[in-house]
Amino acid sequence: MRRREAAEMAGEVAAAAVIAAPAVEPDPTAAAFFDVDNTMMRGASIYHFARGLAARGLFTTRDLTKFALGQAWFRIRGNENPEHIAKAKEMALAFVAGLKVDDVVRLGEEIYDEVMADRVWAGTRALAQGHLDAGQRVWLVTATPIELARVIAQRLGLTGALGTVAETSGGAYTGRLVGDLLHGPAKAEAIRALARREGLDLSRCSAYSDSANDLPMLSLVGHPHAINPDSELREHAREHGWDTRDFRTGRKVTMVGLPIAATAGAIAGGVAAGIALRKHYRSMV
Numbered sequence: 001m002r003r004r005e006a007a008e009m010a011g012e013v014a015a016a017a018v019i020a021a022p023a024v025e026p027d028p029t030a031a032a033f034f035d036v037d038n039t040m041m042r043g044a045s046i047y048h049f050a051r052g053l054a055a056r057g058l059f060t061t062r063d064l065t066k067f068a069l070g071q072a073w074f075r076i077r078g079n080e081n082p083e084h085i086a087k088a089k090e091m092a093l094a095f096v097a098g099l100k101v102d103d104v105v106r107l108g109e110e111i112y113d114e115v116m117a118d119r120v121w122a123g124t125r126a127l128a129q130g131h132l133d134a135g136q137r138v139w140l141v142t143a144t145p146i147e148l149a150r151v152i153a154q155r156l157g158l159t160g161a162l163g164t165v166a167e168t169s170g171g172a173y174t175g176r177l178v179g180d181l182l183h184g185p186a187k188a189e190a191i192r193a194l195a196r197r198e199g200l201d202l203s204r205c206s207a208y209s210d211s212a213n214d215l216p217m218l219s220l221v222g223h224p225h226a227i228n229p230d231s232e233l234r235e236h237a238r239e240h241g242w243d244t245r246d247f248r249t250g251r252k253v254t255m256v257g258l259p260i261a262a263t264a265g266a267i268a269g270g271v272a273a274g275i276a277l278r279k280h281y282r283s284m285v
Contacts, residue, residue, distance in 0.1 A: 027135040029201040031159075033191055033217065034128060035209035036142040036152060039227045042119040045144050045152060052111030099173050101147060108151040117155065123247035124227055127208065128158060137198070141191060141207075141217060143183040162190045188216035212236065 037044045128138050137159040142149050149163030165178040182190060195202050203222035207214075212232035218224035226237035226244040237244045 024133065024135045029199060030134075030204040030206075031137045031139065031195075031198070031200050032128065032131040032206040032208070033139050033141045033162075033221070034124065034158075034207075035187075035211065035214055035217075035227075036140050036144055036149065038210040039208055040120060040124050040128075040140065040152070040156075041116060042121065045116060045142070045148060048115045048119065049108065049111050049148060052115045053107065055114075056107075098175070101168055101171055101173065104145075105147050105151065108148045109155075112151050112155050116152065120156070121228070121247045123245060124208065125156065127225075127227075127245075128156065131206065132157070139194070141182070141187050143181050162187070162194065184213050185216045187214060188220045191217060191220060209233070218242070 034040050037046075041048075131138050139159055140149050140153050140161040140163070142161065142163050144152075144163050146161065146163035146165050149161035153159070153161040162182060164180075164182045167174045167176040167178050180186060191202070191205075191207075194200070195205070202220055205221040206223040206225060207218050207221045208225045208227045209218055210226070210228045210233065211230055215233070215236065218226075224237075224240075224242050226233050226242055228246055228248055229237060229244060234244065236242075
């Protein structure tokens, strides 16, 4: 037998001997919902996005420092003053008006690969994969802008994402929100709406978060989980017998990405990103 014929036969035999992996049986009525900041990844995703913009020279180190200090202030205060949130949201919306959605998505993809991928908690990612392996769908639920949330979900191989939605027209941001920030009770309402649309049984669903701000979301499902929890959530989880996982290296952890409240991070990040992109566009004129 000639060498080529022998090689062809060996190839055919090898291909025929392959045992296909068993297909995952879909579980259409169960799903899992994951918060992003400090749950799926270390620190705030919008802050990492802002860092990526700074690395591209789209705004200065001083701008980034001011942004970081603003987030720390929200964290230290331990509350989310409605007046401050409204003012910050107004500023963010003014800056993003007119920016192209495609540009934000493209930068989000680049910056995720460069900055965020290494900050994903391996333990939380494994939990998400466990749901996928069980045939369940997995969504991220976050106050982060939906475009960035979708990038993260796609990179992680998840089903999709629920995030804060900014109004667009002609492929650009108008400077208005569709609804409001996806935070606190709004996350629970978004999940309820998704469950109605997708035919989910919430008593069979799971939810994961690090923050007591997400108690409405966690309390909505049959299987709530506290991941890297803040003190209030840890206590609540203990009292109610919820599963608790901590993937941090120590009990008291200083995050490189600043562990901030979700709303503060989304707003401040929107301001920083808006300033950066606005400066970038102006420099091209």
